[in-house]
Amino acid sequence: MKENLTIKEAQQLVDQWIKEYGVRYFSELTNMACLTEEVGELARVMARRYGDQSFKEGEKANLGEEMADVLWVLICLANQTGVDLTEEFRRSMEKKATRDARRHLDNPKLQA
DSSP states (O other): OOSSOOHHHHHHHHHHHHHHHSSSOOOHHHHHHHHHHHHHHHHHHHHHHTSSOOOOTTOOOOHHHHHHHHHHHHHHHHHHHTOOHHHHHHHHHHHHHHHTTTTTTTOGGGOO
């Protein structure tokens, strides 16, 4: 596998894995529930690493692994619903660059 993947390549790799090893995609609703579960696992690690909670005995600070799990399920959802994440991310960045060009710069709450 390449060291640096594009979003499109990641979508293709996930699809290839599903077809080779995963039998089929879970239903969209099941994958949405899985995404929620994975975000919860990420939140648990964040709360323990950066928040006021401490790790329980045997828990790992696997922040990157949890983020990758979130990305995996998000890519599954994109693939099975026909969403090109590269194009949608490009559109999102354009929207943020125009609509929000001054929003944060002009926010007094963010001033140092």
